Amino acid sequence: xxxxxxxxxxxxxxxxxxxxxxxxxxxxxxxxxxxxxxxxxxxxxxxxxxxxxxxxxxxxxxxxxxxxxxxxxxxxxxxxxxxxxxxxxxxxxxxxxxxxxxxxxxxxxxxxxxxxxxxxxxxxxxxxxxxxxxxxxxxxxxxxxxxxxxxxxxxxxxxxxxxxxxxxxxxxxxxxxxxxxxxxxxxxxxxxxxxxxxxxxxxxxxxxxxxxxxxxxxxxxxxxxxxxxxxxxxxxxxxxxxxxxxxxxxxxxxxxxxxxxxxxxxxxxxxxxxxxxxxxxxxxxxxxxxxxxxxxxxxxxxxxxxxxxxxxxxxxxxxxxxxxxxxxxxxxxxxxxxxxxxxxxxxxxxxxxxxxxxxxxxxxxxxxxxxxxxxxxxxxxxxxxxxxxxxxxxxxxxxxxxxxxxxxxxxxxxxxxxxxxxxxxxxxxxxxxxxxxxxxxxxxxxxxxxxxxxxxxxxxxxxxxxxxxxxxxxxxxxxxxxxxxxxxxxxxxxxxxxxxxxxx
Amino acid sequence: xxxxxxxxxxxxxxxxxxxxxxxxxxxxxxxxxxxxxxxxxxxxxxxxxxxxxxxxxxxxxxxxxxxxxxxxxxxxxxxxxxxxxxxxxxxxxxxxxxxxxxxxxxxxxxxxxxxxxxxxxxxxxxxxxxxxxxxxxxxxxxxxxxxxxxxxxxxxxxxxxxxxxxxxxxxxxxxxxxxxxxxxxxxxxxxxxxx
Numbered sequence: 101x102x103x104x105x106x107x108x109x110x111x112x113x114x115x116x117x118x119x120x121x122x123x124x125x126x127x128x129x130x131x132x133x134x135x136x137x138x139x140x141x142x143x144x145x146x147x148x149x150x151x152x153x154x155x156x157x158x159x160x161x162x163x164x165x166x167x168x169x170x171x172x173x174x175x176x177x178x179x180x181x182x183x184x185x186x187x188x189x190x191x192x193x194x195x196x197x198x199x200x201x202x203x204x205x206x207x208x209x210x211x212x213x214x215x216x217x218x219x220x221x222x223x224x225x226x227x228x229x230x231x232x233x234x235x236x237x238x239x240x241x242x243x244x245x246x247x248x249x250x251x252x253x254x255x256x257x258x259x260x261x262x263x264x265x266x267x268x269x270x271x272x273x274x275x276x277x278x279x280x281x282x283x284x285x286x287x288x289x290x291x292x293x294x295x296x297x298x299x300x301x302x303x304x305x306x307x308x309x310x311x312x313x314x315x316x317x318x319x320x321x322x323x324x325x326x327x328x329x330x331x332x333x334x335x336x337x338x339x340x341x342x343x344x345x346x347x348x349x350x351x352x353x354x355x356x357x358x359x360x361x362x363x364x365x366x367x368x369x370x371x372x373x374x375x376x377x378x379x380x381x382x383x384x385x386x387x388x389x390x391x392x393x394x395x396x397x398x399x400x401x402x403x404x405x406x407x408x409x410x411x412x413x414x415x416x417x418x419x420x421x422x423x424x425x426x427x428x429x430x431x432x433x434x435x436x437x438x439x440x441x442x443x444x445x446x447x448x449x450x451x452x453x454x455x456x457x458x459x460x461x462x463x464x465x466x467x468x469x470x471x472x473x474x475x476x477x478x479x480x481x482x483x484x485x486x487x488x489x490x491x492x493x494x495x496x497x498x499x500x501x502x503x504x505x506x507x508x509x510x511x512x513x514x515x516x517x518x519x520x521x522x523x524x525x526x527x528x529x530x531x532x533x534x535x536x537x538x539x540x541x542x543x544x545x546x547x548x549x550x551x552x553x554x555x556x557x558x559x560x561x562x563x564x565x566x567x568x569x570x571x572x573x574x575x576x577x578x579x580x581x582x583x584x585x586x587x588x589x590x591x592x593x594x595x596x597x598x599x600x601x602x603x604x
Numbered sequence: 605x606x607x608x609x610x611x612x613x614x615x616x617x618x619x620x621x622x623x624x625x626x627x628x629x630x631x632x633x634x635x636x637x638x639x640x641x642x643x644x645x646x647x648x649x650x651x652x653x654x655x656x657x658x659x660x661x662x663x664x665x666x667x668x669x670x671x672x673x674x675x676x677x678x679x680x681x682x683x684x685x686x687x688x689x690x691x692x693x694x695x696x697x698x699x700x701x702x703x704x705x706x707x708x709x710x711x712x713x714x715x716x717x718x719x720x721x722x723x724x725x726x727x728x729x730x731x732x733x734x735x736x737x738x739x740x741x742x743x744x745x746x747x748x749x750x751x752x753x754x755x756x757x758x759x760x761x762x763x764x765x766x767x768x769x770x771x772x773x774x775x776x777x778x779x780x781x782x783x784x785x786x787x788x789x790x791x792x793x794x795x796x797x798x799x
Contacts, residue, residue, distance in 0.1 A: 178774040457779075484778070486684070517779040524775020531773065536650035539748050542729040543652050543660065 102256040102422075103295070105382050105389045110263050112393045113406060119161045119187040119397035120434040121147065122174045126223040127230050128154030133185055139166045142196035144373040146219070147185050156221045156231045159373040160196075161395035164189040175400075175419040175433045177426050184434070187397070199371035210238050210282040213368055220367035221374040221437075226250065226261075226328070226357035227420060229438045232364065235354060236282045244283040245352040248337060249276050249290040249361060251299060252321070252328035255421025258441045260378040261358045263391040265292070265299035269306035272358050275365035277313060283354055288316045289337055293323040325423065326502035330355045332471050344498050359440070379435060381407045383443035385415045394435050400442060401431035409444055416450040418443040423503045458511035466505035466515060472498050476505035480515045483522030488529060491522050499523075640692070641669035647688045648678055652728035653750030655679040655702070660728060668693065676700045680749075707767040708749035714739040716761035723753035723762060 124130040131148035141147055141160040148158040164187045172184040202208060202216065218233035238244075249272070253261040265272060280288055290307070292300045297320070304318045319337065327333055331342050333355060340351050348355055356364075359378060366372045375396055382389040387408030394403055400417070404410075417428040421441050435442075466476035474495060482491040496519060505515045645665035656677035658664040667673035668689060675689040676698040683700055690697040712723070712732070719737040731747045734740030742753075744767075754762045 176771065176774075177776065178771060180769075180771045180774060182771060514779045517776065520776035521778045528773070528775055532649065535748075536648070539650040539652065539729045539746070540645075540661070542731070542746065543650065546728065546730050 103259050103262070104257075105380055105391055106259045106262050106296070108263075108390045110267055110378060110391045110393055111406075113395065113398060113403060115162060115189050115191065115193065116395070116398045116402045117188070118167070118399070119164075119189065119395065120172050120184045120399060121158055121161065121187065121397040122172070122182045122184045122434065122436060123148045123158055124182055125158060125229060125396065125437040126156050127228065128152065128156075130182070131155060131158050133169055133183065135160075135166050135169075135185065137166050137168055140164075140190075141166060141187060142194050144199070144375055145196040146373070147187075150218075154231055154234065156218060156223055156233070158185075159221055159375050160185075160187055161375045161397045162187065162189045163192050163194040173433050175426060175428060175436060175439065179429060196373075199367075199373065201371040202368050205278050205368050206281055210236075210284070213278065213282050217364055217367055220363075220372070222360065222363045222367055223374070223437050224357060225359035225363060225377055225437060225440070227424070227438050227440050229436075232356075232360055235349070235356070236279065236364075237349075238282065238284050239349065242349045243352060244285045244349060244354045245287060246338065246354070247276065247280050247283065247285045247288040248333060248353060248355040249288060249358060250328060250330070250333060250355055251290060251292040251296070251303070251358045252333060253296070254293060254323070254325045254328040255423055255425075255441070256325075257382045257443055258380045258421045259382075260380045260391050260440055262296050262299050264362060264378050265296070265358055266302045268362055269299075269302040270309070271365045271369075272361050273303065273306040273310060273313060273316070274369060275361035275363075276316065276356075277310070278364055278368050279354070279356055279361065285354065286315055288313075290316060290318040291333055291337060292318065292320055293327065294320045295323045326471055326500065326504060329471070329500050329502060331500070344495060374437065377435070377437065377439065379403065379439055380441040380443075382441065383418070383445045384449050385409060385444040385446050394439075396435055396437060398435045399431070400428070400433055400435060403435060403442060404431055404444060412444075414447045416445045416447055418445065423507070424501065455512040457513050460511055460513060463510060465508045465510065469504040469508045471502060471504065472500065474499060476515045476519075477513075479522070480513060480518040483518040483525075486525070488522055488526045492526055496522055496526070638666065638669055641666045643692060644668050644689055647681070647685055647692070649680045649685065649748075650729075651680045651748035651750045652752075653680060653748065654752065674698060680704050708751070708764045709744050709747040709767045710742045710749070710751070710753055711763045711765045712740050712742055713761040713763065714741065716759055718759055720758060722756040722758065726753045726756045728752060 123133055129150070129152035131150050133148045135141055135147045142163045143160060145160045146157045147160050150157045166185060167188045168186045169183060171181040173179065173181045174184070199216070199220070202213070205213060214233050214236050217236060218231070222232040223229040224232060251261055251265050253259070276288055276290075290303050292303070300318055300320050307313050307316045307318060321327060321336060327336060330348060334348055334351070334353050335341050338353060342348055342351060363374050367374065376393055377396065378391055379394045380391050381403060386404070389407060392403065392406070412431055417431060418425040419428050419439060419442065420426055422443065425441065425443065460477050460481070462477065464477070470476055479491050479494055479496055479499070482488070482494065483496070499519045501516050501519060503516050506513070509515060642665070645662055648661040648665060650661050652660045654660065656664045656673070656679070658667060658673070664673060664677065668675060675693060675695060676686045678685050679700065679702045682704045686700050687697055717739050719734065719739060721734060721736055721740070723740060724732045724734055728750060729746055729748055731743045732740055732753060733743060749764065749767065751764055754764065
């Protein structure tokens with residue numbers, strides 16, 4: 101049983117010596133910093149404003165002073181960095197009071213609540229960090245009938261949602277009520293796997309204690325990976341499959357993670373911007389594993405240290421769960437909105453899962469394991485041989501990268517890595533195509549302009565000479581020939597502008 | 605005899621009918637230009653760099669379509685473009701001799717620029733901004749890295765730089781390759797923050 105932290109209650113992280121807040125922590129456009137170095141900020145104060153629709157602002161995790169704004173590594177597979185705002189806490193943890201609590205949310209306009217969720221920076225805390233307010237839309241064309249509260253948490257090791265459901269069950273149910281009010285849903289389902297009976301019990305009690313929530317059912321589902329994935333969960337609960345390229349709202353369903361629901365509660369009822377989240381710190385190299393309430397921007401080294409892990413030799417760090425998580429090179433990156441788990445494994449344990457790739461034996465286990473019925477062995481082969489268009493036609497982009505195929509493969513083929521490679525290459529191809537089209541347009545516009553200028557010059561010359569010569573009949577002819585010759589000469593000089601420059 | 609006549613007449617009538625239909629179709633659905641050249645041009649990266657020996661992508665596409673040029677002359681397009689062109693022309697693929705460099709962009713050292721506008725005239729995609737006796741600068745988003753501006757510059761103030769990789773444009777490398785190893789190495793380069 102890998103979920104070792106399911107019985108320890110949530111602890112709260114101490115104030116870190118410095119907070120490193122990257123200006124983008126969600127899927128979508130980056131934010132622009134609106135504070136300057138030396139400025140005093142308060143907890144929950146907006147320090148970077150969103151740009152564009154698919155974007156949410158970033159807030160200061162505690163009160164203190166902005167010490168610098170520069171690029172710093174973020175938890176990302178590339179190891180690249182983003183401009184980050186460094187905040188040194190003053191220790192008072194003073195809150196920014198500009199957002200007022202809304203306790204009578206049932207009386208409020210959903211649009212107002214939606215704006216509140218947006219300015220509080222709430223993004224999907226299950227790990228995908230898609231801006232939440234976009235999903236919380238009361239749309240006439242796609243009315244939401246059912247809200248699904250996702251408490252599945254199917255990744256091994258992670259128990260942050262589990263502990264949250266036990267300890268904050270009432271607040272989560274209130275958050276669910278806010279969501280139902282916002283989208284106008286009549287029905288809600290709380291989905292929990294049967295390895296968390298205590299969480300299901302806690303939520304059932306919380307639901308029963310609120311008489312107006314009688315349309316909420318708590319479903320206990322068998323434990324199975326990757327059931328926590330939105331589309332898979334909806335299929336299990338409603339029997340409806342979301343068509344490729346469509347969203348849950350197109351079949352009248354909205355799915356929210358319990359952590360996000362808690363953040364919505366916190367934003368609306370308490371007026372708190374998203375400045376902290378619950379993180380599972382676990383793995384066999386962590387002496388005191390547990391679930392911790394951590395401010396966003398806390399350096400991971402500081403979080404590990406509070407769980408007794410100080411030395412990182414021969415230890416592999418993972419950001420997220422063991423199935424979909426990302427390997428970190430070092431602990432000097434900040435906790436961000438997508439950090440659901442911080443695992444630390446001894447290299448020996450980790451390398452057990454990394455064996456040498458062997459040829460595919462066509463056993464078909466990957467196809468059986470695939471939750472969306474793709475053909476992983478074929479897709480991997482196409483990606484490896486750079487047949488990207490073909491892979492796309494075999495629905496490569498429907499892959500959710502759950503890793504089930506890689507896990508069952510008896511030949512240890514890193515199938516998901518091939519899919520990620522293929523997806524990246526396809527994205528690059530389409531970007532290159534767009535760039536080529538734009539370049540072509542500019543190049544053609546330039547050719548037309550050069551032609552036009554040449555014609556204008558020739559016409560002008562003709563005019564000037566015609567004005568100076570009263571008897572043009574013979575002269576004009578030679579002139580016309582001359583200009584033609586000139587035009588002919590000019591063609592190859594397109595490449596050598598010196599001659600063109602001297603000519604004019 | 606009657607049967608022979610009926611058959612001949614009906615076939616003759618059909619032949620006439622289809623002849624007229626084809627003639628009309630030929631006029632109505634006439635395609636302007638050379639569709640093969642247009643298709644090949646759509647495959648080219650449009651850097652307008654002239655590395656193929658032609659002044660731009662369009663002339664090269666035309667030359668390939670008429671069989672005057674080989675399919676492997678586009679250097680920035682690399683093997684991928686060559687394979688596509690070879691497939692379209694129905695010829696055997698050939699190796700691209702020159703290795704395409706990593707994506708480059710031009711950069712004007714503004715302190716040294718004398719504002720002569722020669723590079724502006726040389727740029728095939730209008731990616732250089734400036735006016736006579738004013739500093740010129742390259743619009744990096746539009747620069748194709750063709751290097752055509754470097755040679756005309758009388759004071760040699762244009763550098764070709766490697767195009768920086770954006771976080772949003774980063775993509776996963778193929779497992780177990782040199783590129784994936786470099787990505788892992790780069791992850792370790794960020795030093796811890798010391799207040």
